[in-house]
């Protein structure tokens with residue numbers, strides 16, 4: 536009997552992180568790790584062609600672009616950048632550049648992708 540109780544307890548503990556994964560992105564800001572994971576998905580679907588798979592600004596399309604896409608792995612680029620500023624750049628684009636407005640992204644998508652971008656600052660540039 537006590538063995539069964541233990542099994543149930545272990546199953547409950549194992550299920551907890553799964554609840555976080557399933558509901559995390561929708562209940563945005565509740566869990567930073569879920570936010571970053573959701574942001575990675577947004578990034579991979581929309582941004583790698585220019586900003587690159589590792590965020591270093593050297594995606595396959597970047598060679599033809601002027602100005603070049605931002606290299607998010609350069610820590611100094613981040614100095615003074617606020618989330619609001621980055622969300623505005625993604626939502627409204629950067630006039631006169633190939634950084635076009637991403638109007639289809641929800642507010643949660645925008646917050647999540649910015650949370651993901653912030654994790655790249657510490658990543659080494661290959």
Ligand code: HEC
Pocket residue numbers: 577578581582583584585586596600601602603604605620621624625629632633634635637648
């Ligand atoms: C077609 C190429 C292209 C794609 C796709 C693209 N970007 Fe950009 N992005 C650029 C370029 C070029 C710049 C540099 C603009 C400049 O110099 O002002 C830039 C700049 C930025 C900046 C810096 C803005 C600032 O305030 O300085 C952010 C943040 C950014 N992109 C995020 C994203 C995100 C997130 C996505 C995907 C949702 C994305 N970009 C997709 C080309 C692209």
